[in-house]
Amino acid sequence: MPAQDHMQPAQIVFAYDYFASALHECSHWCIAGLSRRKLLDYGYWYAPDGRTESEQRVFEQVEIKPQALEWIFNKACGHRFRVSADNLEQGLGASEPFKRDICVQALDYCERGLPPRAEKFANALAAYYRQPNFLQAGGYSYLQLCDLEPN
Numbered sequence: 001m002p003a004q005d006h007m008q009p010a011q012i013v014f015a016y017d018y019f020a021s022a023l024h025e026c027s028h029w030c031i032a033g034l035s036r037r038k039l040l041d042y043g044y045w046y047a048p049d050g051r052t053e054s055e056q057r058v059f060e061q062v063e064i065k066p067q068a069l070e071w072i073f074n075k076a077c078g079h080r081f082r083v084s085a086d087n088l089e090q091g092l093g094a095s096e097p098f099k100r101d102i103c104v105q106a107l108d109y110c111e112r113g114l115p116p117r118a119e120k121f122a123n124a125l126a127a128y129y130r131q132p133n134f135l136q137a138g139g140y141s142y143l144q145l146c147d148l149e150p151n
Contacts, residue, residue: 019077072118072134078130
């Protein structure tokens with residue numbers, strides 16, 4: 001939620017007491033530019049639970065970078081990451097292409113570096129949780145996202 005005025009700070013709203021939700025919303029904040037940070041929900045498209053298959057594919061396209069960052073943030077905390085399809089009502093889980101794209105993006109962040117706010121946030125998490133090697137490409141694999149390898 002954007003700041004209402006200069007006296008009130010902006011707020012990141014997440015599901016209470018749900019660690020992954022907080023990291024996910026922080027990942028959106030880290031990606032959003034200055035103008036987007038002034039918009040409700042950073043101006044991102046969102047359709048609630050119950051999306052059709054085609055709506056789900058659009059959702060997945062806009063969620064690749066945030067979920068890749070969320071995975072990195074989880075690694076920086078020493079926590080397990082699970083891909084979120086966020087469409088429980090329809091029973092459509094995360095597609096295989098979505099998982100692959102998240103993995104490719106996470107590996108790209110490992111190779112090329114994180115956006116500035118994401119880097120600062122991830123480094124602070126890693127320092128607090130004592131996870132110094134969170135950004136090594138060898139720590140990210142597609143098999144982890146499929147629960148076929150430890151995350």
